Amino acid sequence: MSDAPMNLGLADLFGLKDRVAYVPGGYGGIGEAIARALVGAGARVAVSGRNADKAATLAASLGGDALGLAMDAHSVDSVRASVDAVARHFGALDLLVNCIGIQREERLAEVSEDAFDEVVQVNLKAAMFLAQAAARHQVDAVAAGRAPGRQLHLLSVRAQLGMRERGYSAYCATKGALVMLIKQHAVELSAHGITVNGIAPTVVRGEMGAHWLANPVTREHILGRIPLGRVAEPSDVAGAAVFFCGPGAGFVTGQVLYLDGGLTATQ
Structure with a gap:
């Protein structure tokens, strides 16, 4: 092999031609941008x-042979079936980008078992179980000579930071646990070249962040804590996702990118 320097183009680093990506939670603001x-x-x-109709409508707007399907994150059977359906439809599954997430806000003294369990x-x-189902297809694909896959999970800065004056017990606990799940899966799948990472944004403009930004006092408080002086845009998260899914990120695994405008750097 030549030691001469290589000229790498954008496609060499970020191109995803012919890669099959599955985005659960894909019709939310961040998921759609990704x-x-x-x-x-x-x-x-x-x-x-x-909502199968929402998924189908988004898929139609994406063009090409994009697929929209129903998946209920409350059911492991539904989760597994959706992964298998994607692999069956396209003949492969290379990239899992998990954008699922909910919050049931309750203060510590009021946390209910049902709400905690749902989160x-x-x-x-x-x-x-998304990761498990996807890994089965990805491991088989590598054995058959296909390029190693990627797994990426959407987190939150609340994986690392508690929330003052709000009831975030279940949300923070699950996002923090997901960080360790990412690390463990990264270790287990490394033998196959499959990478596993996470993106942890702060408040993102859009449906989920709308209630934070609607109140001028809350908005100014949030912006005052973020060194870059703005909230994240869905496109900020999407850009990071393309990086993690691309060829240029093949040596990055078990990592969480805090996409927070410098917020965690001040803590």
């Missing part, structure tokens, strides 16, 4: 959520 960015990078994309089910248990 799905569109993956399509723009050349991937064939499937999106899912509880654990959706934020952590569904992630576990």
